[in-house]
Amino acid sequence: MALRLPGRITVERASSATGLQPVEHEILGEMASSLGEAGRRAEQALAKLAEDEAGLEGEAREKRLRAVAAAVQAYFIQRELCGMRRHDDVIREMGIPKRILARLGAR
Structure with missing residues (x-):
């Protein structure tokens, strides 16, 4: 007589092999999407500032500088929520001006 495991045990084993439950996978996808969108908004705001300044x-x-600072801050917050605490590389790559960083409290 052969024993057959219940279906849920098989599903649990399959998801533990990948390390992610389906809900966790969905959450990570949403985090990545939100991070990408925040990054695009910050890049667009910086480009518009450079174009019109x-x-x-x-x-x-003053209104434009506040808008750019808000977009960059939102991007930094989203990065931190995703576990990325250091922003040095992003600041350099995006060319974020010091006057924007000063508005965020950076020294």
């Missing part, structure tokens, strides 16, 4: 003055310039 010479023509901006007064309140318009």
